[in-house]
Amino acid sequence: MIPTQSTASAVWLVAEREIGSKLRSKAFMISTGILLLVALAGVLIGGFASKTSTPDAVAATSQTASVVRALPNVTVTEVGDRAEAEKLVLDEKVTAAVLPADDDPTGVVILAKKDAPSSLVMGLSQSPQVEILQPATTNSLLRYLVAIGFGVVFLMAASTFGATIAQSVVEEKQTRVVELLISAIPTRVLLAGKVLGNTVLAMAQILLLAAIAVVGLIVTGQNEVLAGLGAPVLWFAVFFLFGFILLASLYSAAAAMVSRQEDIGSTTMPLMMLVMAPYFLVIFFNDNPVVMTVLSYVPFSAPVGMPVRLFVGEAQWWEPLVSLVILLASCVGAILIGAKIYENSLLRMGARVKLVEALRG
Incomplete structure (x- = not known):
């Protein structure tokens, strides 16, 4: 067993390699720039459109x-x-x-x-008196837009960086580079470095998007919306961090079960569905308190469901804490299972490794 200091250094070395390879990729930098510009344009257009028109x-x-x-x-x-x-x-x-x-x-x-x-x-004009028995906590359109905003950011970041991890794992298997890597460092250290590196990149992208949203809301004078989004955005960042670690571990394990780039979809498709299904459910049922409450506790949808409920004021102060504990427990379980599959499948070339075989080793 290598010392703790050496283990941490090895993990960070792999993470640096993952980060550096992405930052040197023109495609990654261009796509990130386009994403940030689209986000800024969306916030500015929505803000200016919602501002009051010239008084009569x-x-x-x-x-x-x-x-x-x-x-x-x-x-x-x-x-x-x-x-x-x-x-x-x-x-x-x-x-x-x-x-x-x-x-x-x-x-x-x-x-x-x-x-x-x-x-x-x-x-x-004269209108009859109206009494609302269950007043809405927020504007329905604003609620829908916030749900879409959180959902799109989580979906794009999780799918983009999840696919990046999967391609990196298979590429190293296909070129036999992984044999050289694990001769120098343990397999789990390699996995931890990959997850850490891509998590750093994903969180950096999330923070940039949050900064752009803040600037856009300030420029368009939507201070009330900005004040309401403060706490939900912070919770979104926390939930996204652990939710992404969960997904990154599973993506790495799924990719380790195949040896060709063409076969990645066969093992990662279930994970993609786990990411997309909660996204669409949150969008379609954003005004359904029962469905949103359930989704805010499911690990794969909590990073979107809970911040939306916090924004509209439907979640009690203790609910995000309970949901986060559930997410952390799920994250630990995913890391343990993912590491076992990754370790048992990484050196197996040729046909796709069956899940049962990967778990048994």
Whole structure:
């Protein structure tokens, strides 16, 4: 057995090799740059689109000014009488005028040159009183967008770096490089280094995306959304870290069971389904509290499900802690199983190694 210091050094040496090979890859750097630009564009476009439009300039007398000022997105120009209001409307200095009208049920009349602003008409229309028994904690569209955001980031990072690990393992087997590597370091050290290196890269990408999202929200003036996303984003980073380690261990083990690049899909497809299924479930059932509660405790969907529930205020303070404990236990189990499969399959060339054989050794 090699000393602990030497083991740590060997793990980091393998991790550095994984990180360096990716950073030297033009394809990886270009794809990362495109991903960051797309994320920034998405945040900016969504932010500017959600900002309030230019306020409507509306003329009003002293009797109607208080009513008009209560409407959203309106600036009021107070006038003395109807003639002055008509002149402002005809000169297009205001979009409309609101004057008192005793013969109208609403008590007011709207003057417009051609078309009255629909928002003004709706705001002054009489509507029945509405009582909401179960008020929504957040805007449904915003909830959907947040679910998509967390889901896309997790799906892309997990699938991209999972595939990278799988290709690296098979490439080393196919070229027989792995025989030289494990003659110098233990098999589990090689596995740990691969997982560590790709985890560092994945977390760096996640942190860059988070920074871009923060900058985009600040630029577009969405401070309230940013304040609400703070804690969920931190929890997402924590859940993603351990969720990715779980997946990386399983991807490495699955790839070790084959000897050709063409066969990777046969062993990694189940893992891809485990990543994609929770993503689609969170997207489709983001407004279903029961389904979201279940998904926030399932290890493969917790990195997306729990942050979404935290953002909308449906999760109690202790729930992410319990979910994280479940994820950590699953992560330990995946590492132990993955290491056993990896160790028993790495030097077996030729036909695909069956799962039962890989577990038995």
